[in-house]
Amino acid sequence: MNKALRKTLLLLLTITLSAGVRAADIYVSPKGNDANDGTKGSPKATLNAALRQARELRRLNDESVKNGIRIIMAGGEYRLNEPVFIRPEDSGTATSPTWIEAAANGQPVLSGGINIKGWRKAVAKVAGLPASAQGKVWMADVPSLDGQALLFRQLWVNGKKAVRAREVDNDNLMSRILSVDKVKQEMWIPAPKIKTGAIGQMEMLIHQMWAIANLRIKTLTVVGDKAKVTFQQPESRIQFEHPWPQAVIDKDKKMNGNSAFYLTNALEFLNQPGEWYADAKTNKIYYWPRTGETITSAKVVAPAQQTLLKMTGTADRPVSYVYVKGIAFEHATWLRPSQQGHVPHQAGMYMTDAYKLKVAGTPEKKGLENQAWVGRPAAAVEVAYAHHTGFEGCRFEHMASTGVNYQRGTHDNEIKGNLFKDIGGTGIQVGTFSDEAFEVHLPYNPDDKREVCTNERIINNLITDVTNEDWGCVGIGTGYVKNISIEHNDISEVSYSGISMGWGWTKLNNAMSGNKITANKISRYGKHLYDVSGIYTLSAQPGSVISENYIDSVYKVPYAHDVHHWFYLYCDEGSSGFTVKNNWTPADKFLQNANGPDNKWENNGPQVSNSIKQNAGLQNDYKHLFKNVSTTATSPINYVGYDAFADNPQVIEIVNADDKAVDLEQVKDLCIRNGIPKSAVYQWTNRTVIFGYIPNAESQVKKLKEMFPKAEVKLYTDRFYTFNRKNNCPDGKTVAEWDNVILSTNLVADTKKQQEYLNYHATQFTKWPEVSKGFCNASFQQLVILKNGRQLMLIISIPKGEDLDKLNPKTTENNPRVNDWNKIMSQYQEGVKGTKPGEVWVFFQPTGK
DSSP: OOHHHHHHHHHHHHHHHHHHHOOEEEEEOTTOOTTSOOBTTBOBSOHHHHHHHHHHHHHTTOGGGTTOEEEEEOSEEEEOSSOEEEOGGGOOOSSSOEEEEEOTTOOEEEEOEEEOOOOEEOOSOOTTSOGGGTTTOEEEEOOEETTEEOOOSOOEETTEEOEEOBSOSSGGGOEEOOEEETTTTEEEEEOOSOSSOOOTTOEEEEEETTEEEEEEEEEEEEETTEEEEEEOTTHHHHHHHOOSSOOOOOTTSOSSOSOEEEEESOGGGOOSTTEEEEETTTTEEEEOOOTTOOTTTSOEEEEOBSOSEEEEOOSSSOEEEEEEESOEEEEEOOOHHHHHOBOEEETTEEEEEEEEOSSOOOSSOTTOOEEEEEEOOOEEEEEESEEEEEEESOEEEEESSEEEEEOSSEESOEEESOEEEEESSOSEEESBOOOTTSOTTSOOOOSSGGGSEESOEEESOEEEEESSSSTTOOSEEESBEESOEEESOEEESOSSOSEEEOOSSOOSOOSOBSOEEESOEEEEEOSSOSSEEEEEEOSEEEEEEEESOEEEEEBOOTTOSSTTOEEEEEEOTTOEEEEEESOBOSSOOEEEOSOOSOOEEESOSTTSOHHHHHHSSSOGGGGGGGGGOOOOOOSOBOOHHHHTTSSOOEEEEEEOSSSSOOOHHHHHHHHHTTTOOGGGEEEETTEEEEEEOOTTHHHHHHHHHHHOTTSEEEEEOEEEEEEEHHHHSSSOOOOSOEEEEEEEEEEOSOHHHHHHHHHHHHTHHHHOHHHHHHHHHTTOOEEEEEEETTEEEEEEEEETTOOHHHHGGGGTTTOTHHHHHHHHHHTTEEOOTTOOTTOOOEEEEEOOO
16 A cells, blocks of 8 residues: 555544544524524524434434534523423433533623613602602613513612612611511511602511511501501411511510511612612613613613523433533522512521421421421522533522522532522522422431432532522522532622531431532621521431531621521531531531531631641632632621620639539530530639620520539629720720630628729729720720629630730839729639639639630
């Protein structure tokens, strides 16, 4: 064979082999036509048409699909009039998958929105519009959809969400409910600041512990400075009948006040740039442009489609081997709150029925007092009965409810390297929670194991600014799942918890086991709610692991009912079979509430290696996602050192009858099960102290007495002196994190002298101002004295890492009158039992983690 012929044959063989490894390519472009043949030069116009073409190729066993099918979408916007539906017939195989992917350097956007055009300035006076907005508001006609005016709850202007007109300018200005009458199904609130009092389409958002409620107002009757409010059905019945979570009325003034709320969706509230209101009677929309916005040329979008992509098979005929890469999903709606209200149970699951049992207890749970049935919010992307599918490098933005939802009957799927941003509900949701006919406390464990979402992988996703409408949703939420892996995700700016895994509140066997939450970074969470955690679990999940996560920076919520009830790690009711280890958190603020057996907690807190922090979150190949976000958060962050007693410091002292202290591990176990950091435990000889915010302190005292019947257990709540740097120093500046030094002494037995001591402290700031000046000089952050009988507990808070022995001399530096004060005070004090001769104050030592 001559060289020329050999060269020709080799070339032909190369071409044949190359053709054999190519997938069939179908092209789609916003400039295409569904009548085209789908080639690069003659693309389809819609993804649905391309899927149909791919489906036919597979049905006919066309040779071109031997190595798979690629549907290649050019950049640009594809406005959807219906969801993209992927069926079992669209399935690929392991050797011949289907890819739906972005063209090189393109950004295809599947949008469920409708552009609002025809804006004109509202020159004439608009009835009901506040005086401050007259002449500044623009208006347009509400677009039609299927012959009817579009109903929507969100509006985006040039990609930025506008604010639905509401009573308050920001969340920290919310008012408080005055009273609740469950029988009459009415609430009393401060009278709203509106002239007309028109109800129209007005709604009320209520802060309810770990969830919110969106209630459509039926009547609003102003009586002086108060107003009586009633609500539409069915949400009114559910709101007033369900026990958990509920609107809080703080009758005993033990907490932080009644539930906060605000009114929304009325023209009378449109008083700020960036706010909008759509009038359902006139079909007009009003908007006050922000600075720099030219509304006539702006892209103004309202969401119209609830689901953008639906991938659904059956248990016997699932969808398989279909992958989506590099596609953007935007502008999905969810209208149930506007049609039936929204009263969630937890993690965004809305209640269809709920009530308190007259006689507590069920066969599965003897102490259960409530029953509830829930539904699942809609999602922009919904997947059911599918395996070996995935979303990679996609964007999920500008959505009313959930981003991606793998509902049931799925396995071996992957959600990797995506951006979830500006989402009203949960970012990623996986697994069955409760069917609408299944009471939420029943353990879900179907006979057909194909129903259970299994072997799913959620990895390297950036999830930020989700839960921005339904505050009770989460960054990543899973129900009953098995062998799921949630790893290397970065979650921030969420209103409630970062990751929530599990459902059912049960220790009984269920579908869950072998789940892993590893190497995630969770920060700036708990933005609006409390009873919150970076990672939260429910129910028995044998063989599950929570490890090597980095959790930091939980927001302060000033209007929360219990501002202290927040955690970094929180295993809630029934949580069993977990290994929780090597998680970095700023402090050991964890909670194990009503847990089941077989949980192991090892090495969690600030002592964990910094390498855990450095390795957590997005891996290097995915850090480019950060270009899509900017951190401008200015809200205050919680720190254990400060919040431990900023509002209501308490001390429990356990004095053992023997010379030795009580068992520390038992004390710390009680702490961790009640949301008290183990680092709150201090000790001196046979005395053990728990210091900080102690939830249900009287109950903890009772438990400790039962645990240590020979010991004396004392509760210190009588605070008779407080120095606070913010209030008592000229600069008023405090540091972010504190260390607390705890000392104790007795007052002398003379009651007259005891009263003299108290009188000195009552007038110290006016008659002895040099003392507080000394505290300021020494950088003391706060100083509190508590009393029980004649024993005192003194807590001195200093900047974290500082040494009291080095700071204390500064109290008398150029300030000799402090020495006079100390000399006078010494005549009123004597050492507690066990002190050495001449020893007055004893120092309790931290017991470590």
